[in-house]
Amino acid sequence: MKSIWIFFSLFIASLTVSAQDAADQLIGLWEPSNGKARVKIEKIGSKYYGKIVWLREPIDPQTQQPKVDKNNPDESMRSVPLKGYRMLKDFVQKNGEWTDGTIYDPESGSTYSCVIKAKDENTLDIRGYVGVKALGRTDVWKRVKLK
Template identity: 65%
Template sequence: MKNMMRSFLTVVLISFTSLIMAQDGEADRLVGVWEPSHGKAKVKIEKINDKYYGKIVWLREPIDPETEKPKVDKNNPDEKMRSTPLRGYRILKDFEYTDKDTWTEGTIYDPENGNTYNCTIKMTDENTLDIRGYIGISTFGRSDVWKRLKIPSRKK
């Protein structure tokens, strides 16, 4: 009886762990490097503490032609943030996987105008994201399609 109970608990534990891992596996498909439709930047999405964050890792125009220095977040409404470099800047924050290929509860920041929007990410296929920014209700937001880029191999 004791052995049976132990076996049962083991099965439950393995099933539970597999379920969590499968869920994690599904959710982690968001991790990678993505290019927004405007092609001006590349965004690396990472998982940090069970949430997903995306930072700018590449800019088509990395140098501000006005200052001739690396671009900073000069349109941020918060003056203290205006000297923060754009490369490395986290523009996607706090996304959680819900279900049906969808990540919610996060925000997206647009450095072009300094606005932060609510955002929903939907994976339409393995290499395509539908990113919808909005305030309040999603009806009047705007969608952008991001494409996955091949992850680079680490330099030695």
């Protein structure tokens, strides 16, 4: 009887660990389909956040200075550098996807609702939308493997 309980406890523990592993597969370095940036996704508390850590063109051709968030609706935050910019915020894992988060488009200064699905361990579908999921656009991000 005791061994059945031990087996059962171990089984439950392994399920919990594998669910956590699946949730954390979002963590890492990712590249959007346009290849203009690389985004590092990390976990803070129980939520997931992504920030730009690399830009293909880090210098603004107009100012010859590192790019900043010049389209931010809040003028006081337009000096925030794009390198290090948190463009993915507040994602929680639910039913096999990461949801309740937002994605910021630095090119327009707009923020969209967003849902992330893992197609496989190295591919993400990132869907930004306004209001309902049907009215949105999906981009495919690939995991960047560090050498």
